[in-house]
Amino acid sequence: MLSTSPLLVHPLRLAGPGDQRLITDTLAAAPGWTRTTSPDSGTRLTSPCRTVVITSEPPADRPGAWTVHGRTSPGSDPLWRASFAPGTPAEITAAFMTVLVDGLRSRHRDYLRGGPHYLSRTPASVLAEHGWRPGPSPRGFHDQVAPDLTAVYRHRVGHQPPDAEAAGRTPPAWSMIAGNLRNPSWHADFTTGVPFYPLVRATLLFSSPVPVERRLGDLPAHHLPHLTAQQPSKAAHPAPRNRPAASAAPPVAQPAAAAARRR
Template structure:
């Protein structure tokens, strides 16, 4: 059945998933402004107006998010991150959650010496998980997933920051799932993107842990490359109502709500 819940791995091939993993940290962050875009997507703007998240509305663009960083005045673009259609929400959400949290401290909590600093880079994360270096096209250096289904691409050499932000030249970093010439999805990051959310996105991109998906939501061309098993049924929280000798049913007590030197 298309709606049967499955535990699927690798995450990068599991499909776009639940977009609330992206919108949740934005909707709950104090002071962020929400608006609808012209195509009925969503737009979230930080209280300091330095960061804007925008999604696209039509169903065929599920998983598409753009993130723009601006100067404190909000007038000058500084960097851009684009998560293309089909990007798993867990990857975009990993980037989003730590960036939203980091803005509260002006990024200090995630930089060297901060309580949430991670002493790693996207390249070192992937190397530690067995991703192999590959020369890639001229002007790029790639790291390829052990199963060959994805790569992390780093552009080498200098180019104009303004041209890169405008999309006139290739981005500094890309996460690409599937055939690089016809990717299933890709996420692109320009120079200037805060490095710590990029590290967290790389951790999700290369994650070996399974994620829950309905069978019908896994892209058909990914099916030969994923492993899946039926998700265990959730534990029942039903309790019989206690009854007093004279009175009606007494509701049970409320249950608790159950719920992851710089090298590039």
């Protein structure tokens, strides 16, 4: 099979970084955002309300490194931080970015209780629906482990000062970790104060069994034993390259899940 052959593969979390244009096209289309780019510091985008700053970080040969900072008001110290390490599948980062950008237009109201895009599900309930179960955890944390044991959603137990957490001086409140836990293929971290709705959307894809299209040569070699792949059927209509077969954002409201409510 040629390395350029298209395949439908799952789980997404092990499929490699994919096409970063899923992220950059979303941000480029966002009205009113200001953008600056430099070879040393990467790309920096600021929301029209100037309370959210998104940065992509070099080096370019390790795609997938993005950081989002949220502030209570323009110029104030960061209140929260979401970071996506190199190698994070673009679909997961794009799911977070897309609904965050869209939510800022209504000051989050469209995604809060009573809004048209509100979901009462939590990351924990989404994972439970997909068969993730509690597993052995480091002291001070609660882990939900993927059925194939290749990923963990980690929730920190106990309070930490939000400013210290946003600055990276204390562990984040939530983390997505994929691959070998001692040497993860990628991780995404979210501090206290991160808007809940984009975190839920990212978790939906982190745990999704829906296949995405990749080229064989783009798949991480060390993940091949854990990936299920098949050639797309000519009769089928698979999603565009690197997009999940089901769009993640902005979703319409869905019924609540009768599952755990642990955040």
